[in-house]
Amino acid sequence: MRVIVPVLTVLAVIVALWYAACIPMNVKGVLTEAERAGAEVNPPGAKDRRDLGAFGLVLGNSFAIPATWEQARPRLPAPHQVANELWNTTVMKKITSKRSLVYHGWVTLSATLLGFAIGTGLGILLAVGIVYSRVMDMSVMPWAIVSQTIPIIALAPMIIVVLYSIGVQGIIPKAIISAYLSFFPVVVGMVKGLRSPDAMQLDLLRTYYASSAQGFWKLRLPSSMPYLFTSLKIGIAASLVGAIVGELPTGAVAGLGARLLAGSYYGQTVQIWSALFAAAILAATLVAILSVIEQRVLKRMGMA
Amino acid sequence: MTFSRTNITALIAGLLGVAAISTFGENKIEIITILMCWAVLWFANVKLAHSGWKHARWLAPLLFGATLLLLWELTVAFFDVPLVILPAPSLIAMRFVQSIDILWQDFVQTILKGGLSGYIIGCGAAFLTAVLVDRFDFLRRGLLPVGNFMAALPIVGTAPILVMWYGFNWQSKAAVVVVMVFFPVLVNTVAGLRETSAMQRDLMSTYAANYWQSFFKLRLPAAMPFVFNGLKIATTLALVGAIVAEFFGSPTVGMGFRISTSVGQLALDMVWAEIVVAALAGSAFYGVVAMAEKAVTFWHPSQREK
Structure with missing residues (x-):
């Protein structure tokens, strides 16, 4: 209760603000349509209205307020329009339909998961290499850290086109972008995690005459788990962004990014917002799944 | 061995x-x-x-x-x-030197106008919101889960909407950057402002310090490592936002515009030159924030031990 009531209040305030913002954002379009339909508008003529502020128009034409929440192509769709569109394009459509968000979401999700698996696997391997080899630590680790400060996503359009020109297309290029976005957070987090046992614990293993491999499996790997899960959660969110951005430059026909792009070409704002919410729900679900796994695993290991 | x-x-x-x-x-x-x-x-x-x-x-x-x-x-x-697959580094370096004018214009348009202005507005707004949120416990309990949730979302998807609202020029890119940097900075600052221990706060009240005195002398300095953590995360996000927003529409200048058109023309040496610019700008931006952090949080253990 301590959390739910404030969160619901904040969400209610956000929805209320959203509805309120729809009025000034959409009023000009509504008035133009109303005038075409023959209604009395104050002042008449789209030209005269252009220079007026949105709030003045709302005050002068209060009859138009309900219509700002019902436009077909509003500048800012109202929450219930987005919810409607989401409902219609997920539950009401067959999932094989090209207009179903489940279909587009699956296209993006499959690239995300494939990329995430590749990126995480390679990231963990590189982290192990860095922890066990002084040369790799000194020469590779600084680059892994620097790469975090680079807007690496700028590479995305090029990767798509280059892979296309050598005949690779479909899910693989998007998965590669996803993979390298999730790669570096995992490397950095995992190196931190594998180094987290302190000198006393390492010494204890040495007094047990434990081999290097035993030290890895029994001490370093288990104690890196909290760090691993933290970076996995960052990594999967980054993977999803990568898959979405990977759909932008080539004008892909399927996927959430393609829905965003098509919506922005044709001014279908409701479509953009519903794709955006679908992506948000997808991201939240993926992170939530990882959190549940994290809790289970850490509890099992006696760490949480 | x-x-x-x-x-x-x-x-x-x-x-x-x-x-x-x-x-x-x-x-x-x-x-x-x-x-x-x-x-x-x-x-x-x-x-x-x-x-x-x-x-x-x-x-x-x-x-x-x-x-x-x-x-x-x-x-x-x-x-x-072939050039359309991978240009040699020497070729990229030559292209970089030859097109330094274009690259500079793109840098000014995307990084300085779009990225930096959005970064300053977004981080400023997030900081002020965080102070407000921290003042009222109800707001903190309500906004923090929402903020945490928002920080994990693919916010870059708002780019087409904001480009539609604010036009093709740098204002829309700044808006995307504002939305992108807001939540990480908010969440980190709120966490930082709660960092002081009850003992320290009690000491301030025995000095009869009022809210703002204890805020400026105790809680704000203690929050600074967290604030800078958020600011450092936000530097990369700012550049990503400014560049990706240009994929949805831009004037005929800017790094995202140049990347997408050069990819279309298969002029990959130009794309790589822009990536070099992005890398340099990103590291420099991060470096400046890290240096500011060093100057402000010189007392923190992570800064002292080096």
Whole structure:
């Protein structure tokens, strides 16, 4: 209760603000349509209205307020329009339909998961290499850290086109972008995690005459788990962004990014917002799944 | 231990070499040259890393970077890799020098106008919101889960909407950056403002300090490591937002615009030159924030021990 009531209040305030913002954002379009339909508008003529502020128009034409929440192509769709569109394009459509968000979401999700698996696997391997080899630590680790400060996503359009020109297309290029976005957070987090046992614990293993491999499996790997899960959660969110951005430059026909792009070409704002919410729900679900796994695993290991 | 590991490395390199030679039979000499270069430079790096020399800490990564560049250059030169797949580093460097004017204009448009203004507005707004949220416990309990949730979302997807609202010029890019940097900075600042212990707060109240005195003298300084953590995360996000927003529409200048049109023209040397600019700008931006952090949080253990 301590959390739910404030969160619901904040969400209610956000929805209320959203509805309120729809009025000034959409009023000009509504008035133009109303005038075409023959209604009395104050002042008449789209030209005269252009220079007026949105709030003045709302005050002068209060009859138009309900219509700002019902436009077909509003500048800012109202929450219930987005919810409607989401409902219609997920539950009401067959999932094989090209207009179903489940279909587009699956296209993006499959690239995300494939990329995430590749990126995480390679990231963990590189982290192990860095922890066990002084040369790799000194020469590779600084680059892994620097790469975090680079807007690496700028590479995305090029990767798509280059892979296309050598005949690779479909899910693989998007998965590669996803993979390298999730790669570096995992490397950095995992190196931190594998180094987290302190000198006393390492010494204890040495007094047990434990081999290097035993030290890895029994001490370093288990104690890196909290760090691993933290970076996995960052990594999967980054993977999803990568898959979405990977759909932008080539004008892909399927996927959430393609829905965003098509919506922005044709001014279908409701479509953009519903794709955006679908992506948000997808991201939240993926992170939530990882959190549940994290809790289970850490509890099992006696760490949480 | 070191000796055996070097042996294993050599063995793997040798096997790879044999495999490569048997695949590209006609290019034996080129392959051997590339592998030799790799082996020699890697060996030098091993020596350097184990030498214990004080400059090794920054020389080793440089040598590794130079090794990669050299191998890249050699591979492109020996196998005539076409420009549309991978331009050689030397070609990219030439393109960079020749197009420095265009690159500078793109840099000003995307980074300075779009990225930096959005960064300042977004971080400022997030900071003020955080102070407000911290003042009222109800707001904190309500907004923080929402903020945490928002920070994990693919916010870059708002770019087409904001481009539609604010037009094609840099204002829309700044708006995308504002939305992107807001939540990480908010969440980190709120966490930081709660960092003081009850004992420290009690001490302030025994001094009869009012809310703002204890805020400026105790809680704000204590929050600074967290604030800077958020600011550092936000630097990368700002550049990502400014560049990706240009994919949805831009004037005929800007880094995102140049990347997407150059990819369309298969002028990959230009794309790489822009990526170099993005990398330099990103590291410099991060570096400036990290230096400011060092100056402000000089008292923090993580800054002192170095």
